[in-house]
Amino acid sequence: MVRSSLEQTLQLAGLRPPQTLTIAITGACNLSCSHCWVEAGESASAGHVSSQTVDRLIGEFAALGGSGLRLTGGEPLCHPDWLDLLRLAVASGFGAVALQTNGMLLN
Ligand code: SF4
Secondary structure (H helix, E strand, O other), X not given: OHHHHHXXXXXXXXXXXXXXXXXXXXXXXXXXXXXXXXXXXXXXXXXXXXXXXXXXXXXXXXXXXXXEEEEEOOOHHHOOOHHHHHHHHHHOOOOEEEEOOOOOOOO
């Protein structure tokens, strides 16, 4: 259903479906780089996107036949459910899944 209605809309506009999707799952970050273009940081006003919303977006993009997904932020590891969301993305059958992280919270 998602695929057919979006494909129809894209076809009417003379466009093809997107192949890759980047989802910023949070505006929070453990760092506060001066060059940060999303103005992320521990006190960023943009908080976490709900896991239900990210789950829905991943499912809809998989249904569209998307081939690549990137999870980013802010710092995606600041999201309390980042690992579950990453597992969902990997299990959704995309050809490539990327986690764009500053790596500081990995141990
Ligand atoms: S999101 Fe990236 S650029 Fe922005 S504050 Fe965090 S580490 Fe720095």
